[in-house]
Amino acid sequence: MGCNRREFLKIAGLSTLLGAGGNAAFELLRPGALEASEFVEGKRSLEAGRWSMVIDMRKCLGERNCTKCMDACHETHNVPDFGNRKDEVKWIWKEPFENTFPDQENEFQTEELEGKPFVVLCNHCEHPPCVRVCPTQATFKRKKDGLVMMDYHRCIGCRFCMAACPYGSRSFNWRIPRTAHNLQQHRNPEYPTRTKGVVEKCTFCDERLAVGLGPKCVEACDEKALIFGDLDDPKSVVREIIRNNYSIRRKPELGTNPSVFYLI
Amino acid sequence: MLEKALRGTKTYWAWIFFLLALFGVGFLFYMKQLSYGLGITGMSRDVSWGFYVAQFTYLVGVAASAVMLVMPYYLHNYKKFGRIVILGEFLAVSAVSMCVLFIFVDLGQPFRVMNVVLHPTPNSVMFWDMIVLMGYFTLNIIIGWTTLGAERKGVKPAAWVKPLIYLSIPWAVSIHTVTAFLYSGLPGRHMWLTAIMAPRFLASAFASGPAILILLAFLVRKISRFDPGTEAIQTLAKIVTYAMITNIFFFVLEFFTAFYSRIPGHMHSLQYLFAGLDGHGKLVPFMWTFVVVAAIGIFLLIIPRFRQNENLLGIAALAIFISTWIDKGMGLVVGGFIPNPFEEVTEYFPTGPELMITLGVYACGLLVLTILYKVAIGVKEEVGA
Incomplete structure (x- = not known):
């Protein structure tokens, strides 16, 4: 205009x-x-046209009670744990295959997939419904690399984004996060805690990308089941993997174009 | 004219202070919510909107229903509504004030509410909802106040009010359409993702609002010398009848699409509401109450003999009020969140503090309504209408 x-x-x-x-x-x-919450990039920052993640569920040890990626993420980002489902806040967690992919309904499933816990997180959609509905642009898609971001200082806590997200990726701070027992015991001083009354979610570790590090969950996975890279770059490792392996995404029929791919 | 609200009987003042007390109690609980967080309510990660947003949705409908009086009177020159139209406009003002308060108490960071104006976002339906609600509030208070003032002085309302009145007609439709768009444009919430959401909202609004007006008209007639008119009330009753039948018809259409196609996602929420899902069914008794009470209401309204009997009409209006409230004020919002995007069921039920805050908001709205009605009735008694 x-x-x-x-x-x-x-x-x-x-x-x-x-x-x-x-x-x-x-x-x-x-x-x-x-853009809400803009900051100056460091010299070493990692750049991409569209960040994405491939989750190789063939390597994931989630069913053997491995929770390394989620523990690392939640500890790094001071995600509160109130020990109940009602006040729950989570950025990356496990859901059974059938619940992660309700559209993959199959009466007879292979033994390895049946009930297998899948790693789920924000899909950093190309067309994010949460961004579309936010009345203050507190959640927004970063133009330069496609990250779906949160400005905790602008969010009014209306939770329209939570109703809009078809992946259940967003959490609300129903209580004061610092009163959670885990944050009372230990807090990462490198990352801010949030205030009550705002929505939060995975940001693909934008704060680490800015200083040249990949996402914490990727770093924490010993099996290298989480692979992070630029979807816009045909030579990137994620594109290489997607080219050579059949991958699926959550609810692609909704047109959100998720940036998280699963190998099964 | 406002001075009319400052003179009243002992009962009037007792009612005012009762409402103030209720509002005060709600306010205290709100202070508690403000310090503890919205965790004080029954809402959760999975059911992230609850009672507050549901009341908001219901009351937008009540507000929109004023058009059912404005349109016949101003557009079709239906004179019988001349005495009652002000009651509809002031009911709309009171309903919108409650809508705003319900959104306010639902916010996690209420002190940042001006961010909606500071960072205007036309792609957000909530931005438009704010605009249409504020506009509707302003239109109705201006129209109501000036026409009442003119009536008091025995002159015609100023010419500039006419265009505002005409504008208020499509505007009323817009507030409930935009409110329906809050829900019907979200991918992945099957029960809400339906093009008939806005028509259904309007139908239920045009049933519930006039039903409340009928009850209010009876009340006004009982406690004052002002009579809104038997024929006006009977016409309202017919409007309620048509609107409620349309509302139920639209609801049945939803059932047909879901259960004839047998697409699980489309059936789940309705199954949860009316039969329970995965062993969870907290809302089932309420939804069946809705069905039974709606049926009673429609039955009493359809038979002319019953409708013309004012005692039975009162019961019918009450039945429509209760049933539309359960449908929209409980089932619609919560049902849309169940099951969650992982097809798991997390139930919701309002907590005590949540109900007290809700009561406080209703008390505040009733206070606005009482004052506006006191003024309107005072003027009507003065001019001997």
Whole structure:
């Protein structure tokens, strides 16, 4: 949408008078020009056109009670654990195959897949419904690398995104996170704890990418079952794997175009 | 005109202070929610909207229903609604004020609510819902207040009110359509993902709102010298009849699509609501109450002899009010979240503090309604309408 300087100033001035501030006009006239929670990238930051993850369930030891990726993630990101389902917050966790892929309904399933725990997390969709519905752009898709991000300082806690996410990837802070027993015992000072009343989820470790590190869950997996890479780069390792192995994604029929691929 | 709300009988003041007390209790519980977090409610990761959002949805319908009086009176010159139309407009004002409060108490970070204005996001349905609700509130308070003021002075309302009145007609439809879009545009929530959501919302709104108005008209007639008119009430009853039958018809269509196609995802939520799913069925008794009470209401409304009997009409209106409230104020929102995206069932039921906060919001809305109705009735008595 084009507008000249005069028009822009007029609308910006008018919206300032209305109490909304020049920022509001900026967001209406140049949508997406200002992203919530912007920061300056470090020199060593990892760059990509569209970050994605391949989860090789043939290597995953989830069914042997391995929880290394989730423990590492939740510890790094100060994810509160209240010990009950009602107040639960989780970024990466396990769900049985049948629940992860309800559209793969099969009366007779192979023994290895039946009830097999799958690793689930935010799919960082190309067309994220959560971003579409957010009334404040507190959750937004980062233009440069496709990460679906959260601004905890802008979120008003309306939870529209939780209703919109077809993957159940989002959690709300029903209580003060720091009162959770695990965070009272131990907190990672490198990452902020959240306030009550905001939504949170996996961000593919944007804070680690900024300093040249891959996601924590990928690093924590000894079996190398989690592979992280650039989907836009035909020569990337994820593209290589997807080219040579049959992969499936969660609910692709919804048109969200998830960036997390599963090898089964 | 507001001075009319400052003079009243002992009963009037007792009612005002009763509502203030209820509001105060709700406020105290809200303070508790503010410090503890929304964990004080029954909501969870899986059922992330509950009683508050459901009440909001129901009351948007009540607000929208004012159009059922405005349209016949102003567009079709149906004079019998002349005396009652103000009651509909002020009911809308009170309902929208409750809607805003219910959204407010549902927010995790209520002090950031202005972020919606500060970062306007036209792709979010919630942004539009805010705009249409605020607009509707303003339209109705301006229209109601100026026409009432003109009536008091014995003159015609100012000419500039007419366009606002016409604007309020499509605007009423918009508030409930946009509210339906909050739900019907979400991928992966099968029960909500239906094009008939907005029509069904409107149908249930045009049943519930006029039903409440009938009850209010009876009440007004009993406690004041102002009579909204028997014929107006009977016309309202017919509107409720048509709207409620349409509402149930739309609901039956949902059942047909789900259970004839037999697509599991489409059946699950309805199964949960009416029969229970995976051994969970907390809402089953409520949903069957909805069915039975709705049937009683429709039966009493359809038979002219019963409808014209004002005692039975009162029961019928109450039945429609209760049944539409269960459907929208309990089943619709919670049912949409069950089962969750992993097809697991997590149940929801409001907690004590949640109910007290809800009661506080209703008390606040009733307070607004009482004051506005006191003014309206005062003016009507003064001019001897």
